Amino acid sequence: NAGVTQTPKFQVLKTGQSMTLQCAQDMNHEYMSWYRQDPGMGLRLIHYSVGAGITDQGEVPNGYNVSRSTTEDFPLRLLSAAPSQTSVYFCASSYYDPLKNSGNTIYFGEGSWLTVV
Amino acid sequence: QQQVKQSPQSLIVQKGGIPIINCAYENTAFDYFPWYQQFPGKGPALLIAIRPDVSEKKEGRFTISFNKSAKQFSLHIMDSQPGDSATYFCAASIYNNNDMRFGAGTRLTVKP
Numbered sequence: 117n118a119g120v121t122q123t124p125k126f127q128v129l130k131t132g133q134s135m136t137l138q139c140a141q142d143m144n145h146e147y148m149s150w151y152r153q154d155p156g157m158g159l160r161l162i163h164y165s166v167g168a169g170i171t172d173q174g175e176v177p178n179g180y181n182v183s184r185s186t187t188e189d190f191p192l193r194l195l196s197a198a199p200s201q202t203s204v205y206f207c208a209s210s211y212y213d214p215l216k217n218s219g220n221t222i223y224f225g226e227g228s229w230l231t232v233v
Numbered sequence: 234q235q236q237v238k239q240s241p242q243s244l245i246v247q248k249g250g251i252p253i254i255n256c257a258y259e260n261t262a263f264d265y266f267p268w269y270q271q272f273p274g275k276g277p278a279l280l281i282a283i284r285p286d287v288s289e290k291k292e293g294r295f296t297i298s299f300n301k302s303a304k305q306f307s308l309h310i311m312d313s314q315p316g317d318s319a320t321y322f323c324a325a326s327i328y329n330n331n332d333m334r335f336g337a338g339t340r341l342t343v344k345p
Contacts, residue, residue, distance in 0.1 A: 120276070147331045156242070158322060159277070159335040166331070174332070206276050210331055220265075220331050224276030 118142050122207050122225035129197040129232045137192040137228050139207030147210045147220070148190040149174070150182065152203040153227075159206065165190055197232045204229050236260055237325050239336025246313055247344050254308045254339045256323035261304070263325040268297065268308050269335075271320045280321070281308075313343045 123138045141148065149164035161174030165184040179201060181193040190209075194201060205228045210220040239256045246252045258266075267282035283290045283297040283306065290297045294311040310317055323336040 149331065151335075156337055158237075158239070158337040161332065161334075164331060208276075212331075220326070220333070221267075221279050221282075222269075222277075222331075222333060224278065226274070226276050 120207055120209055120223050120225035122205075122228050124228060125226070126229045127231070129194070129230065131197060131199060131232060133197050135194050135197065137194075137205055137207070137230075139190045139192065139225060140188050141190075141207075141209040141223070142188065143209060143211070143223065144187060145209035145211045145223070146187065147212075148184065149208045149210075149222075150180070150190070150192045151206045151208060151224075152176065153206060154203050162192065162205075194230075197230075199232045202230060202232045236263075236334045237323060237336040239323050239339060241339060242337065243340045243342070245342045245344065248313065248315060250313050250343070252310050252313055252317075252341055252343070254321055254323070254341070255305065256307065256325075256336050257303075257305045258325045258334075259304065260325070260334075262327050263334075265326050266297070266299065266306050267324050267333075268295075269322040269324060271322065271338075273319075277320075277322055310341075313341075315343045315345050317341065318343050 120141045146167045150162040151159040163182040165171045207225045208222045210222040268280045269277035270280040271277040281292045296309040299306045320338045326333040
């Protein structure tokens with residue numbers, strides 16, 4: 117079972133270049149999100165989507181764009197890469213089960229290591 | 234400004250020891266507190282979670298203790314094993330709200 121799949125795994129960009137990190141999930145989850153992980157900062161929410169056609173900003177959205185044309189896919193675009201965007205990026209999906217007395221379980225992909233030089 | 238503060242940053246224990254990781258939150262609207270475990274090169278995965286209607290939750294060797302009045306919660310790992318060596322993140326959110334706020338993480342090393 118694939119879960120959340122991210123590509124590429126590793127990428128080196130030059131300052132000013134643009135690129136797209138791909139993310140796909142096969143669990144039919146409505147909610148998808150992108151996080152970045154930096155040492156000492158934990159995981160910070162970049163953008164999220166509550167369903168196809170709906171996106172919103174998280175904690176650190178500047179320099180990133182997203183779109184959600186299907187339930188399965190949620191690509192993250194870096195418009196003009198900067199060294200400050202060197203990070204590990206995680207795509208995630210989640211759902212809420214009203215029959216369980218629990219919150220949303222987030223399922224993460226394996227990460228994309230991005231270096232901007 | 235981090236809404237969830239986690240300590241310590243790193244922790245080393247001997248096999249069989251009981252590492253304790255602490256988290257504090259500020260937003261009193263938070264009512265769902267999960268812990269995630271991350272192995273090197275992998276994404277985080279849900280380990281255990283608690284809601285504030287209970288003060289403790291245990292799943293296997295992992296226990297969450299929750300203190301609502303102090304706005305603190307902690308993870309205890311009983312009889313720790315080298316295979317528990319990983320980075321642990323606490324998190325908090327408003328129930329049924331997907332905006333999860335994470336702590337900075339604790340790198341745990343369990344020595345054989």
